[in-house]
Amino acid sequence: MPLTDHGRGRKQQFHERLGILHHRQLHRKLKERFPAAFNTRWTRRHWLHASLFVTLGALLATIVPGFSAQLQPTAQANATLPLQLPPLTLHAPARDAGVFWDIVQVESGQTLGEVFESMGVPAATMHRILDNPANQDALARLRPGAELGFALDEEGALRGFRFDRNPTQRVELDLRGETIHEKVLERATTTRLAVTSAEIDHSLYAAGRKAGLSPAAIAVMTDEIFKYDIDFKDVQPGDRFSAVVEETWREGERIGTGKILAATFTTDKKTYTGFRFDRNGKAEYFTAEGRPLKKSFIRMPIPYARLSSSFGSRRHPVLGTMRMHKGVDYAAGTGTPIMAAGDARVQFVGQQRGYGNVVILDHGRGHTTLYAHMSRFGKLKKGQQVAQGSVIGYVGSTGLATGPHLHYEFRVNGVHRNPLSVTMPPPEPLKGADLAAFKAATAPTLARMESMEQMMFAHVDSGKAKKR
Numbered sequence: 135m136p137l138t139d140h141g142r143g144r145k146q147q148f149h150e151r152l153g154i155l156h157h158r159q160l161h162r163k164l165k166e167r168f169p170a171a172f173n174t175r176w177t178r179r180h181w182l183h184a185s186l187f188v189t190l191g192a193l194l195a196t197i198v199p200g201f202s203a204q205l206q207p208t209a210q211a212n213a214t215l216p217l218q219l220p221p222l223t224l225h226a227p228a229r230d231a232g233v234f235w236d237i238v239q240v241e242s243g244q245t246l247g248e249v250f251e252s253m254g255v256p257a258a259t260m261h262r263i264l265d266n267p268a269n270q271d272a273l274a275r276l277r278p279g280a281e282l283g284f285a286l287d288e289e290g291a292l293r294g295f296r297f298d299r300n301p302t303q304r305v306e307l308d309l310r311g312e313t314i315h316e317k318v319l320e321r322a323t324t325t326r327l328a329v330t331s332a333e334i335d336h337s338l339y340a341a342g343r344k345a346g347l348s349p350a351a352i353a354v355m356t357d358e359i360f361k362y363d364i365d366f367k368d369v370q371p372g373d374r375f376s377a378v379v380e381e382t383w384r385e386g387e388r389i390g391t392g393k394i395l396a397a398t399f400t401t402d403k404k405t406y407t408g409f410r411f412d413r414n415g416k417a418e419y420f421t422a423e424g425r426p427l428k429k430s431f432i433r434m435p436i437p438y439a440r441l442s443s444s445f446g447s448r449r450h451p452v453l454g455t456m457r458m459h460k461g462v463d464y465a466a467g468t469g470t471p472i473m474a475a476g477d478a479r480v481q482f483v484g485q486q487r488g489y490g491n492v493v494i495l496d497h498g499r500g501h502t503t504l505y506a507h508m509s510r511f512g513k514l515k516k517g518q519q520v521a522q523g524s525v526i527g528y529v530g531s532t533g534l535a536t537g538p539h540l541h542y543e544f545r546v547n548g549v550h551r552n553p554l555s556v557t558m559p560p561p562e563p564l565k566g567a568d569l570a571a572f573k574a575a576t577a578p579t580l581a582r583m584e585s586m587e588q589m590m591f592a593h594v595d596s597g598k599a600k601k602r
């Protein structure tokens with residue numbers, strides 16, 4: 135059956151109802167799976183599938199407060215429409231009903247002068263526009279693909295000119311009078327949720343990009359959500375992930391991905407899951423059971439360093455006497471960054487005899503850590519909160535030290551413990567009302583990601599991956 139107007143209406147409705155699903159890849163998958171839906175009529179089952187994902191948007195709205203306002207059906211529908219229209223015309227002002235805007239896309243290697251010339255607009259007019267430094271600035275930075283709007287009168291004289299000053303502002307110039315009148319239009323953006331899944335072919339990065347994730351979002355997945363559980367050096371072709379991400383859309387174009395609200399990663403026959411949830415005003419990632427994915431402490435507060443002296447009794451390298459070494463030493467070049475081993479409050483920052491420049495962090499529940507011989511401090515003040523992994527200082531050899539190294543101590547209730555073998559306290563799980571809210575929101579979300587994976591990967595396997 136040919137695509138009649140009736141059929142197109144259906145397809146459009148499908149897009150609107152689908153709301154949060156829009157990646158081309160998924161679109162193709164859906165098309166393969168439900169070919170009929172894309173040509174003719176929708177069965178009850180199709181509608182059910184589509185509405186599942188719309189529900190997901192609503193469910194997630196309960197995870198992130200303030201989200202629901204951005205999930206209005208109209209906003210979604212606008213953003214999901216495949217836009218073949220020139221975006222600039224979407225904002226054509228109604229007041230100039232008689233004006234026709236010509237939209238020109240700047241081509242690679244084309245100068246602004248050439249664009250004006252192609253429109254038959256004299257260079258003098260262009261220079262009139264460029265007289266304004268703000269215009270000159272924006273127009274000097276035009277990239278290929280940028281769109282310029284020209285409004286010409288019956289004689290071919292330029293009466294209006296439009297360009298985008300930055301990602302959020304569109305400038306419209308009225309050139310009819312002696313002086314140029316400028317109007318700035320805000321370019322409205324909307325935030326939407328998308329579910330995306332991908333299988334790793336050769337690189338996680340490539341798969342992530344193909345799934346529509348920004349480089350920053352990929353980094354959140356590898357360096358934040360799953361870094362404690364998955365060694366990404368071991369990721370294999372066939373491993374896969376799903377993510378629920380926030381996306382920013384403007385005039386029908388996706389301009390960026392933001393927060394990852396939920397993600398699963400399947401590797402080595404295990405599936406790991408992380409959900410973003412705000413605890414005490416701070417976003418963290420949790421397992422489906424509400425346990426933080428993050429460990430309470432990182433074992434080594436310094437990257438790429440060699441353990442040069444272990445914990446216990448030893449002859450002191452400077453004093454030459456037998457003494458208890460109350461921490462561990464990591465040899466590293468002067469200036470190597472030192473990280474906070476866990477979330478903490480800064481208890482001390484300054485100089486102490488022997489220790490030189492030293493930082494002491496209080497992690498609560500009786501745990502403190504100490505970092506000595508620093509060449510300089512990070513941006514720190516006593517009493518300040520620091521996050522795990524943030525840089526608190528740099529390796530040096532201040533105090534009693536034979537060479538640049540980090541002396542690191544781990545104390546539990548005032549007693550020095552070996553940081554390499556001490557049992558780290560488990561991080562605080564979600565409790566009470568937080569846990570209840572978290573559970574209510576995440577269980578269905580996980581189910582949605584799973585059904586998404588089933589839809590995409592049904593041909594690959596059927597549940598061969600075991601859940602952890």
Ligand SMILES: [Zn+2]
Nearest residue numbers: 461462463541
């Ligand atoms: Zn030491």
